[in-house]
C-alpha cells in the first residue's frame with residue numbers, strides 16, 4: 001500500500017467508534033501510557049448523545065464509572081440512584097435498604113445519555129485521548145508491524161498507523177463486516193416505546209418499577225429533576241396499530257391500567273415517544289484475528305434486559321485488564337487478546353442465552369407463574385434473582401440456587 005499522498009499519523013491504539021465502549025476503552029489504554037486515538041464517524045457537538053437508549057445502568061457496572069474519572073456521575077444532580085422492583089406473576093421481588101455510596105454495586109443508576117455521553121467524551125479528552133469526531137474508518141489492512149487505517153473526515157482522507165485496533169463501532173459494526181466477524185442474530189418478539197414526562201409521582205425510595213403484565217414489560221424510571229421515563233416492551237401486535245396522535249394516549253392508558261404504577265393523570269410529555277419495532281439480539285466473536293470487539297460491536301442484546309451500557313463499560317474494562325502490564329509487541333498482543341477472549345466468554349457471554357430466551361413471548365404462562373412464585377417465597381432466591389438481573393452473578397449460580405430453593409420448598413410442602 002503506497003503512503004505517498006498521505007500524511008500518515010501514528011498511534012499505539014486506534015479505537016473505532018467514539019461512544020460509550022470506545023471512550024471507556026480509550027481512557028483505560030491511555031491511562032496505561034499508550035497513545036490512543038478514537039475515530040468517531042458522526043460529527044459530534046458538545047452535547048451530542050445517543051437518543052435510542054433508556055439508560056438504566058445495572059449495579060455491576062456502577063463501580064466502573066470511577067475508573068473512568070466519572071465517579072461524580074453517581075451523585076444526585078447527575079443521575080438517580082435506584083433499585084429495581086419487579087412486579088411478577090408470582091408476587092413482588094424487591095431490593096431492600098437504602099443507598100450506600102461506599103458500596104456502588106448495591107444499586108443501579110438512571111443515568112441519562114444526555115449526561116453520560118458528553119461526560120465520557122470529556123473524560124477521554126482530559127485523559128489525553130485524541131478524539132477525532134466526524135472521522136469514519138473506511139478500511140484497514142494489517143501487516144507485520146501493525147495496522148493501516150484509512151479514514152475520511154471533513155478534511156478529506158487521512159491514513160493512520162496503529163499497533164492495536166479496537167472495534168467499538170456498535171451493532172452495525174463496519175469492522176465486523178470488513179474483517180469477516182460473523183453476526184449471529186436471535187429474534188426479539190417485542191417492540192419498544194418510551195418517553196419522558198413530568199407530573200408523575202416518583203415511587204418511594206426512587207425505585208425503578210418493572211411490571212410484568214401479560215407478555216409485556218412496563219417500566220417506570222425516576223429521573224433527575226422530578227422527571228419520569230416510561231418504557232413499554234410490548235408484543236408487537238399490541239402496539240402495531242397505536243399510530244398518530246392516538247399513540248401517546250394509548251401508551252399512557254396502558255400505564256394507567258397497571259396497579260403497581262403511579263397515576264398518569266398529571267403526566268405531561270417532554271418529548272415525542274421514541275422506540276423501535278424490530279431489534280434482534282446480535283452476537284459476534286469478541287476477538288477476530290488480532291482485533292478485539294467491545295460493546296455492541298461484540299454483543300447487542302434485547303434492550304429489555306437493560307444491559308448494553310453496562311456490558312459496554314464491562315467489556316472495555318475486561319480488555320484493559322487483559323492488556324495491563326503487557327507491551328503491544330507481538331507476544332503481548334497475542335497474550336492480551338487470548339486473555340480478553342477468555343474473560344469475555346466466561347463473564348459476559350453466559351448472560352446472552354437467558355436474555356435471548358426472554359425475548360420470545362411464547363413462554364408458557366403457568367410455568368412462568370410457578371417460577372416467580374418459587375422466587376417470591378424465598379428471600380434468598382429473590383436476592384439472587386435481583387443479583388442476576390443486575391448482572392452481579394452468573395446465570396448458572398442463579399439456576400443452582402433456584403433448583404435448591406425449589407427442592408426445599410417441595411420438601412417443606414411434603415412434610416406438611
Ligand SMILES: Cc1cc2nc3c(=O)[nH]c(=O)nc-3n(C[C@H](O)[C@H](O)[C@H](O)COP(=O)(O)OP(=O)(O)OC[C@H]3O[C@@H](n4cnc5c(N)ncnc54)[C@H](O)[C@@H]3O)c2cc1C
Pocket residue numbers: 016017018019020021022039040041042050052053054055056057058135136137138168169170171173174175192275276279294295296297300303306307308309310311312
Ligand atoms: C431502545 C433502547 C434502549 C436501551 N436501553 C438500555 C438501558 O436501559 N440500559 C443499558 O445498559 N443499555 C440500553 N440500551 C443499549 C445501549 O444503548 C447500547 O448497548 C450502548 O449504547 C452500546 O454502546 P457502544 O459504545 O458499544 O455502541 P454505540 O453507542 O452504538 O456506538 C458506536 C459508535 O461507533 C460509531 N461508528 C460506527 N461505525 C464507525 C466507523 N466506521 N468509524 C468511526 N466510527 C464509527 C458510531 O457513530 C457510534 O457513535 C438500549 C438500547 C436501545 C436501542
